[in-house]
Amino acid sequence: xxVIPQLVASTLLLGxxxxxxxxxxxxxxxxxxxxxxxxxxxxxxAMYLAFFAFSRLALDPYVTLVLALPVFFAAGMxxxxxxxxxxxxxxxxxxxFTTVGLSIAxxxxxxxxxxxxxxxxxxxxxxxxxxIGGAALNFAQIVAFVVAVACTAALFAFxxxxxxxxxxxxxxxxxxxxxxxxxxxxxxxxxxxxxxIVCVGVAGVLLAPVYPVYPTAGLQFVLIAFVAVVLGGLGDxxxxxxxxxxxxAVEVVGSYVLGTAWKEVLYLMLFIGILVVRPxxxxxxxxxxxxGT
Amino acid sequence: MKKLIGAVVIGLVAVTLGxxxxxxxxxxxxxxxxxxxxxxxxxxxxxxxxxxEGYELMRDLINERFGGVMGKKLVFAVGDAPDPTAAxxxxxxxxxxxxxxxxxxxxxSTLCGAASEAASRQNVIYWETSCVDPRFTQRGLKxxxxxxxxGTGFGWYNVEFMAKHLAHRLGKKPNELRVAFLSEDSxxxxxxxxxxxxxxxxxxxxxxVAAEYYAFTTNDLTPTILKLxxxxxxxxxxxxxxxxxxxxxxxxREQNFQFKALVHAGATGYGSPDxxxxxxxxxxxxxxxxxxxxxxxIEKLRPEGQRIERAFREAVKAKTGSDIPAxxxxxxxxxxxxxxLALDAAKTDDLDKFxxxxxxxxxxxxxxxxxxxxxxxxxxxxxxxxxQHYMLQWQGGKMVTVWPEEFTTERAKWIPxxxxxxxx
Numbered sequence: 123x124x125v126i127p128q129l130v131a132s133t134l135l136l137g138x139x140x141x142x143x144x145x146x147x148x149x150x151x152x153x154x155x156x157x158x159x160x161x162x163x164x165x166x167x168a169m170y171l172a173f174f175a176f177s178r179l180a181l182d183p184y185v186t187l188v189l190a191l192p193v194f195f196a197a198g199m200x201x202x203x204x205x206x207x208x209x210x211x212x213x214x215x216x217x218x219f220t221t222v223g224l225s226i227a228x229x230x231x232x233x234x235x236x237x238x239x240x241x242x243x244x245x246x247x248x249x250x251x252x253x254i255g256g257a258a259l260n261f262a263q264i265v266a267f268v269v270a271v272a273c274t275a276a277l278f279a280f281x282x283x284x285x286x287x288x289x290x291x292x293x294x295x296x297x298x299x300x301x302x303x304x305x306x307x308x309x310x311x312x313x314x315x316x317x318x319i320v321c322v323g324v325a326g327v328l329l330a331p332v333y334p335v336y337p338t339a340g341l342q343f344v345l346i347a348f349v350a351v352v353l354g355g356l357g358d359x360x361x362x363x364x365x366x367x368x369x370x371a372v373e374v375v376g377s378y379v380l381g382t383a384w385k386e387v388l389y390l391m392l393f394i395g396i397l398v399v400r401p402x403x404x405x406x407x408x409x410x411x412x413x414g415t
Numbered sequence: 416m417k418k419l420i421g422a423v424v425i426g427l428v429a430v431t432l433g434x435x436x437x438x439x440x441x442x443x444x445x446x447x448x449x450x451x452x453x454x455x456x457x458x459x460x461x462x463x464x465x466x467x468e469g470y471e472l473m474r475d476l477i478n479e480r481f482g483g484v485m486g487k488k489l490v491f492a493v494g495d496a497p498d499p500t501a502a503x504x505x506x507x508x509x510x511x512x513x514x515x516x517x518x519x520x521x522x523x524s525t526l527c528g529a530a531s532e533a534a535s536r537q538n539v540i541y542w543e544t545s546c547v548d549p550r551f552t553q554r555g556l557k558x559x560x561x562x563x564x565x566g567t568g569f570g571w572y573n574v575e576f577m578a579k580h581l582a583h584r585l586g587k588k589p590n591e592l593r594v595a596f597l598s599e600d601s602x603x604x605x606x607x608x609x610x611x612x613x614x615x616x617x618x619x620x621x622x623x624v625a626a627e628y629y630a631f632t633t634n635d636l637t638p639t640i641l642k643l644x645x646x647x648x649x650x651x652x653x654x655x656x657x658x659x660x661x662x663x664x665x666x667x668r669e670q671n672f673q674f675k676a677l678v679h680a681g682a683t684g685y686g687s688p689d690x691x692x693x694x695x696x697x698x699x700x701x702x703x704x705x706x707x708x709x710x711x712x713i714e715k716l717r718p719e720g721q722r723i724e725r726a727f728r729e730a731v732k733a734k735t736g737s738d739i740p741a742x743x744x745x746x747x748x749x750x751x752x753x754x755x756l757a758l759d760a761a762k763t764d765d766l767d768k769f770x771x772x773x774x775x776x777x778x779x780x781x782x783x784x785x786x787x788x789x790x791x792x793x794x795x796x797x798x799x800x801x802x803q804h805y806m807l808q809w810q811g812g813k814m815v816t817v818w819p820e821e822f823t824t825e826r827a828k829w830i831p832x833x834x835x836x837x838x839x
Contacts, residue, residue, distance in 0.1 A: 125641045125645075128637065128641060128670075129638065129641070132635055132637045136635045139634070229456075229457075230456055233456055237460075237461065237464065238458075238459075238461035238463075239461050239688075239689055239692075240461070240657055240658050240661065240687075240689040241689075241692070242661060242689075242692060242693035242694075244693065244694070244695070249665065249668055249669070249697065258669045258670055258671070260665075260666075260669055333634075333658065333662065334657075334658045334661050334662075334689065334693060336657075337460075338457065339658075341632070342632035342634060343634065346634075370635075373634075373635065374635060374637070374638050377629075377635075377638035377639060378638035378639075378641060378642060381627060381628075382627055382628065382629035382630075382633060382636070382638070382639045383628045383629060383630070386630065
């Protein structure tokens with residue numbers, strides 16, 4: 123019984139990390155209906171940014187975070203215009219191949235430039251642990267969790283109450299109708315993609331003090347982020363956050379009770395089970411999975 | 416008199432050439448090409464590239480100072496094998512397009528099976544220098560040879576160290592040791608762990624208090640650590656892949672999990688330089704079964720072993736600036752050196768004649784790189800007892816050789832490990 127506080131804490135912290143990664147993905151997925159397989163590689167690039175800023179310029183990752191915002195917004199805009207824009211009206215197959223191609227290209231560029239060594243950002247506080255009620259919480263993970271909640275809330279508010287958010291939601295619901303209403307959908311897509319990439323940039327920088335970075339570091343997070351996005355209801359920010367915590371809970375509790383080898387089986391079974399019962403995900407509107415297609 | 420002078424001159428030239436032959440001063444007749452297959456992209460590329468560098472260092476050494484192979488200059492056709500499918504297709508390409516008769520590689524246990532099957536279909540010799548999957552030599556293939564021990568050898572040595580060294584340092588008999596086994600779930604991790612579990616239980620009666628496998632891409636090992644902590648082991652036998660070692664060590668510290676010793680095997684996980692870079696002095700304490708590191712007494716080797724070991728270390732120093740070769744360098748170079756010895760003995764790459772020459776080799780421990788010897792078993796496996804291994808420990812942010820003690824100047828520290836902050 124004395125492990126319960128730790129299991130709860132681990133669930134929240136891990137769920138926070140997954141949510142932080144999922145939030146940008148759900149934006150891109152929800153608005154553009156593009157399955158961005160290169161998402162994990164942008165995460166990896168952000169982790170490298172934090173690593174090099176720390177090792178070469180002695181910049182703390184939380185300072186790098188501020189730098190990452192414009193850098194990843196620019197990277198998002200550039201990658202949209204160069205890679206995604208030509209295929210944005212093509213079939214899903216073409217988009218999947220494009221993002222997979224971008225993913226492989228970015229991985230291998232990282233491999234050539236920085237080798238496959240696992241690199242670590244060892245800050246002064248990397249081993250700092252906060253102990254609350256019998257649970258030990260890693261400081262950097264607490265920060266990531268707080269930022270995840272803040273990012274989700276900010277994006278939720280942005281989508282719900284801002285004019286641009288409303289335009290994005292309109293584009294998500296019906297691309298052609300929104301064009302007819304005078305919305306520049308191309309601009310909406312570019313902005314959505316760039317904001318999504320900024321989110322993953324923030325996630326990557328915050329992950330750097332917690333996990334080592336290497337060229338395929340994004341892969342181990344992005345599959346789970348996809349699960350959280352679909353489970354939460356495509357494009358639903360709060361849904362993705364809650365789904366990320368659910369996935370983390372299944373992973374943590376399953377690892378403890380049944381064994382670590384079972385964790386992926388458990389959360390993917392849960393994923394399949396929920397989609398059978400609710401194809402639009404836990405919080406998605408009925409039919410949302412088919413919108414915009 | 417002129418004849419005498421002429422004879423002396425001819426004799427001197429012959430002696431010079433003879434010495435040149437030994438030293439390999441560019442007297443090589445033509446080229447001999449082999450295929451080298453390593454993961455140079457993807458998840459395993461860090462070690463794959465280190466291995467390739469080891470091959471290249473030894474190739475240059477063989478060509479420049481040791482007479483090439485079969486009197487010819489050794490050259491490589493390199494293939495990239497990031498996954499088993501690519502390993503098989505690249506092995507086929509090397510055999511059919513490059514026309515090689517020998518392929519060497521492919522350090523990972525996830526790759527060597529597929530690569531050697533493909534090589535077998537092309538009737539090409541497959542010379543493995545590093546993968547430790549026991550199944551590699553248990554398939555009845557006539558074309559496969561392995562210079563490194565298999566996973567069971569790693570497990571065997573780890574338990575040897577626990578029983579013969581750790582137990583008495585912890586003030587216990589081997590059958591009083593409480594051991595928890597934790598491993599990533601690849602065939603490498605499983606083969607090392609299962610052999611260690613078997614030998615620990617059957618031969619020494621050690622108490623197994625936990626056994627857990629996990630995928631190396633796991634993002635949180637805290638639940639596993641909580642279970643292991645409750646089991647209260649003396650020794651944690653942990654086989655890790657790479658980033659999972661870094662994650663485990665950090666989270667074990669967060670949870671204040673105080674095991675008394677951690678034992679690993681192989682050039683990944685705790686055996687990788689990445690672990691030291693991640694933690695510096697905070698990574699002091701874990702043991703990793705590997706090839707020799709600082710502290711190794713080269714003068715304990717046989718003269719021919721000392722000669723090649725010193726030449727190899729000079730080459731590594733010139734290439735990398737480091738006095739100490741990395742584990743991947745040692746396995747690749749050690750294996751390629753044995754291949755040279757085999758080819759020089761066989762004088763051909765005809766499979767039957769090559770096999771006969773390989774099985775006829777009987778070279779004692781201490782004669783080759785890493786203090787290895789050579790005596791192949793009928794299944795193509797270099798005998799475990801000839802592939803001398805060493806226990807290294809992270810001390811002061813570096814790995815040093817601590818066991819067997821007769822081969823090293825360094826000694827194992829922090830047994831038991833004690834508090835996380837007290838291992839400086």
